[in-house]
Amino acid sequence: MYAFEYLRAGSVAEAGALLAKNPEAKLLAGGQTFIPTLKARLAQPSHVIDIGRIAELRGITVSGATVTIGAMTRHAEVAASAEVRAAIPALAALALEIGDQQVRNRGTLGGSVANNDPAADYPSAVLGLNATVITSRREIAADDYFQGMFSTALEDGEIIKAIRFPCPKRAAYCKFHHPASGYAMAGAFVADTGAGVRVAITGAGASGVFRWKAAETALAKSFSAAALDGLAVDEGTCIADLHAGADYRAHLAGVMTRRAVQKITG
Amino acid sequence: MRPVASGGIGAPVARVEDRRLVTGAGRFVADAALPGMLHAAFVRSPHAHARIIAVDTAAARAMPGVHAVLTGADLLDAGVRPLPHAAVLRRADGTPMRAPPRHALAAGWVRHAGEAVAIVVAASAQTAADAAEAVAVEWEPHDAVVEARAALADGAPRVNREAPDNLLGVFAHGDPGAVDAAFAAAAHVARVEVVNNRLVANALEPRAALADWQDGRLTLRVGCQMPHLARAQLADAVFGIAPERVRVLVEDIGGGFGAKSFLYPEYVAVAQAARHTGRPVRWVATRSESFLADSHGRDSVSEAALALDADGTFLAMRVATVANVGAYVSHLGAVIPTLAGTKPLAGPYRTPLIDLDVRVVQTHTAPVDAYRGAGRPEAAYLVERLVEAAALATGIPALDLRRRNFVPRAAMPFTSAMGEVYDSGDFARVTALALAAADWDGHAGRRAAARARGRLGGRGLAYFIESTGAANPVESVRLELGAETVTVYSGTQNMGQGLETAYAQLVVEALGVDLARVRIVQGDTDRVARGGGSGGSRSLFIGGAAIGDACARLVALARARGAAPAADAWFAFARAQGGTLSVEGKVKVDAFSWPNGCHVCEVEIDRDTGAVAVTRFTAVDDVGRVINPLIVHGQVAGAVAQGLGQALLEEAVYDRRSGQLLTxxxxxxxxxxxGIVRALGVFLDESAPCTTNPLGAKGAGEGGSIGAPPAVAAAVLDALAECGVTHLDMPFTAPKVWRALQRART
Incomplete structure (x- = not known):
């Protein structure tokens, strides 16, 4: 770890002001990616601004047909939330599959979505549920938010405050765990929103989370695993690395999508 | 059944060291601090193979808080000599093997990514790390080779000037002509080619060292399994000083697994830094450094063939192994794939002839040395894969082949085709116990149930035998009877395996004293005169036998003084004798012990993803006489978990072109x-105690990591057989299994 100044922000406004004042500063949320990055000396911020204790960023609100989750809400809180489990059980189930218990006790929704790791779980729920990212400056639709591996629509100094998830008619998440890291080797979030079907794939895409539109169209016609027969994710768009080839990840994305549909249809 | 003395031999005593370890009261090197202590960080090579043109330390030395920066040249100037190793092999032309000198800090060349090039000593670990980045090294990068067989190819990048073909040495055994004749006459021949994947031990506690060099005497606090060997190597080989001028101190070790057995370059550099600065210097490895610079384990590829007659009797085995020893020869690097690892190569079988050829090869990778099993897992894996292949070649079930070829109990002691004498063992009985414990015959039902869930069920069995301990058959202890306690001073080393408890039980058994009155002192070369350390599962049956001898001498001493104390009366006796009585116990065991066991594994494979789940694992181990069943169960379970890790998950991978460690x-x-195994059953059979040591114990620390990989392999290949898959190499990862299924379909 390189030396840095540690600052703790008491409010989103204060965090924004500190960011504006210190162009080389970075925000610290749950720290489950950022702290290991610092420890490996892969980042050298001048200041680390801790936003993990900002009260306005915590909490879960169910209102009408939406669930709004504060950016600093821990994965474990989402997994255990009776409100989330009632309104969007697939989201609570997803949170329960992130990392391990220690990671879930520290890691946050906002941290995950801001980082947009191509193998993270939450981006698939945000995209699959057509959620809205509420920031310190605006609201961003999920389809506009994710812009490639570790890349988002967030501007410099813009802070995620909460994410608003519309409650779907039915949804499920299915994930194949990477045996070392626990991230998704491939994960599929399938949602029947009432207005249509959305399928978001994480872990597999070389540009991060993406919608599998062919599967969405097929499932919209007939919401069944059989509707996916003959469909395949284009392996040309998938990650190939030490652990698995692009063909395996493309195949796995298909398997996880089928299983997510089967989870829903029973 | 022999009645179990309270706390004595055979008693399931909870480990006395556990309260300390699980409540955070353990004392590791990173917990030790000395007044005026400085902190070290290493500059490591970013290249797998490069010439060092220049090292500029000026900027680092100028940083506030930096006390010293030492390079390889500085160590040479100070007269620090390279680390020693066992140079046991010869080259094919008969000349002795010659490895490149392993300097504590690279001098001239680096030969693996992560090799230490300079040490920076500073007032804080943070400053040391910052200054290490300020050391500017000018490199001339060269091509690297990381795989042993590739290193043998013409034109491969050269690791070792003394061995331009990268072939460090060869090791052969047997009569090739007789084996050829047996193969020519065979009704069946089975062949396999198997890779034994490279592993990183990954102890919970990373390596660390704290050196203090005062008044011409070095004190090194280090997590080391063999303190007296470290002292000897530091004194004699490296610094050229009398052994009395070196003290090695070991407190708790957070897991050793063989990888903390021997001297490492960092320990030498830290010691020299302490001498140079006159201040205590501490280094604690990061996990990244552990991956790069701990000695790795395994890494070999073998071609083997087994000749059988029409009835399935084994006639002869032929084995050709290429073993990767890495860029330098770590202490036993050349021994493990040759002298040590091939001892049990006949397995539990009567196979009369073995033709063995091992080539030990250097590559631009971290040195390979002992890791739980150390050569014996490779042997058992190879033999058992060959037996499974023989079942396919002959149509005779593998279990029948094993039973047909087992050395029968009545034939003990038995001299194997490797020339090794198995003193004891009842392989047929242990197999029968394992089949019953594993519900072998019930597998068909579970397989059908798996199929109904869309899974491929598989069942595999492996029998292993291993050689433990007697490469160093001598051990001595001092036993002190005081007014309140009995203290044993032993030069073996607890590293989490429970020696403090098991040793105390031996004292309880012999003297009848309360367990709480027994103290075990280890890990201090000043307080313990000598000892062979812990490795190769030697401690209990050699070090423990020495304790038995010491106790017997104490009893004899008391008798000579007209007393026959028992239990607390020992302490009254000591007080009557003036306070403290001291005796020396000594033992030389006659031979290796031969722990063995039968492991049965069941798996379910997800056809769609290739994921392998171990649904049941049963281990029946013969470790001879059991001193503490709780400890042995833990040892077997832990070793099985590590064996499952090798079989299913673990692999240290270097990039073939750049030589960078990718994992x-x-x-x-x-x-x-x-969660690696859903149901694990561990059973111990004590019906064939060891005959070559007084305790009747066999080593117990490694069997699981030897038996598990071939059992898993057999189960995985059994599950995949119906799909036409006949071969796979470890680790059996989901992508690899899926790909094999894809290939078999086309």
Missing amino acids: GSFADYAMPRA
């Missing part, structure tokens, strides 16, 4: 977690 963190190197 340098836990995000990429998969370790087994508790």
Whole structure:
């Protein structure tokens, strides 16, 4: 770890002001990616601004047909939330599959979505549920938010405050765990929103989370695993690395999508 | 049944060291601090193979808080000599093997990514790390080779000037002509080619060292399994000083697994830094450094063939192994794939002839040395894969082949085709116990149930035998009877395996004293005169036998003084004798012990993803006489978990072109977690105690990591057989299994 100044922000406004004042500063949320990055000396911020204790960023609100989750809400809180489990059980189930218990006790929704790791779980729920990212400056639709591996629509100094998830008619998440890291080797979030079907794939895409539109169209016609027969994710768009080839990840994305549909249809 | 004395031999005593370890009261090197202590960080090579043109330390030395920066040249100037190793092999032309000198800090060339080039000593660890980045090294990078067989190819990048073909040495055994004749006459021949994947031990506690060099005497605090060997190597080989001028101190070790057996370059550099600065210097490895610079384990590829007659009797075995020893020869690097690892190569079988050829090869990778099993897992894996292949070649079930070829109990002691004498063992009985415990015959039902869930069920069995301990058959202890306690001073080393408890039980058994009155002192070369350390599962049956001898001498001493104390009366006796009585116990065991066991594994494979789940695992181990069943169960379970790790998950991978370690963190190197096995049954059979040591014990620390990989392999290949898959190499990862299924379909 390189030396840095540690600052703790008491409010989103204060965090924004500190960011504006210190162009080389970075925000610290749950720290489950950022702290290991610092420890490996892969980042050298001048200041680390801790936003993990900002009260306005915590909490879960169910209102009408939406669930709004504060950016600093821990994965474990989402997994255990009776409100989330009632309104969007697939989201609570997803949170329960992130990392391990220690990671879930520290890691946050906002941290995950801001980082947009191509193998993270939450981006698939945000995209699959057509959620809205509420920031310190605006609201961003999920389809506009994710812009490639570790890349988002967030501007410099813009802070995620909460994410608003519309409650779907039915949804499920299915994930194949990477045996070392626990991230998704491939994960599929399938949602029947009432207005249509959305399928978001994480872990597999070389540009991060993406919608599998062919599967969405097929499932919209007939919401069944059989509707996916003959469909395949284009392996040309998938990650190939030490652990698995692009063909395996493309195949796995298909398997996880089928299983997510089967989870829903029973 | 022999009645179990309270706390004595055979008693399931909870480990006395556990309260300390699980409540955070353990004392590790990183917990030790000395007044005026400085902190060290290493500059490591970013290249797998490069010439060092220049090292500029000026900027680092100028940084506030930096006390010293030492390079390889500085160590040479100070007269620090290279680390020693066992040069046991010869080259094919008969000349002795010659490895490149392993300097504590690279001098001239670096030969693996992560090799230490300079040490920076500063007032804080943070400053040391910052200054290490300020050391500017001018490199001339060269091509690297990381795989042993590739290193043998014409034109491969050269690791060792003394061995331009990268072939460090060869090791052969047997009569090739007789084996050829047996193959020519065979009704069946089975062949396999198997890779034994490279592993990183990954102890919970990374390596660390704290050196203090005062008044011409070095005190090194280090997590080391063999303190007296470290002292000897530091004194004699490296610094050229009398052994009395070196003290090695070991407190708790957070897991050794063989990888903390021997001297490392960093320990020498830290010691020299302490001498140079006159201040205590401490270094604690990061996990990244552990991956890069701990000695690795395994890494060999073998071609083997087994000749059988029409009835399935084994006639002869032929084995050709290429073993990767890495860029330098770590202490036993050349021994493990040759002298040590091939001892049990006949397995539990009567196979009369073995033709063995091992080539030990250097590559631009971290040195390979002992890791739980150390050569014996490779042997058992190879033999058992060959037996499974023989079942396919002959149509005779593998279990029948094994039973037909087992050395029968009545034939003990038995001299194997490797020339090794198995003193004891009842392989047929242990197999029968394992079949019953594993519900072998019930597998068909579970397989059908798996199929109904869309899974491929598989069942595999492996029998292993291993050689433990007697490469160093001598051990001595001092036993002190005081007014309140009995203290044993032993030069073996607890590293988490429970010696403090098991040793105390031996004292309880012999003297009848309360367990709480027994103290075990280890890990201090000043307080313990000598000892062979812990490795190769030697401690209990050699070090423990020495304790038995010491106790017997104490009893004899008391008798000579007209007393026959028991239990607390020992302490009254000591007080009557003036306070403290001291005796020396000594033992030389006659031979290796031969722990063995039968492991049965069941798996379910997800056809769609290739994921392998171990649904049941049963281990029946013969470790001879059991001193503490709780400890042995834990040892077997832990070793099985590590064996499952090798079989299913673990592999240290270097990039073939750049020589960079690709699996340098836990995000990429998969370790087994508790869920690796859903149901694990561990059973011990004590019906064939060891005959070559007084305790009747056999080593117990390594069997699981030897038996598990071939059992898993057999189960996985059994599950995949119906799909036409006949071969796979470890680790059996989901993508690899899926690909094999894809290939078999086309």
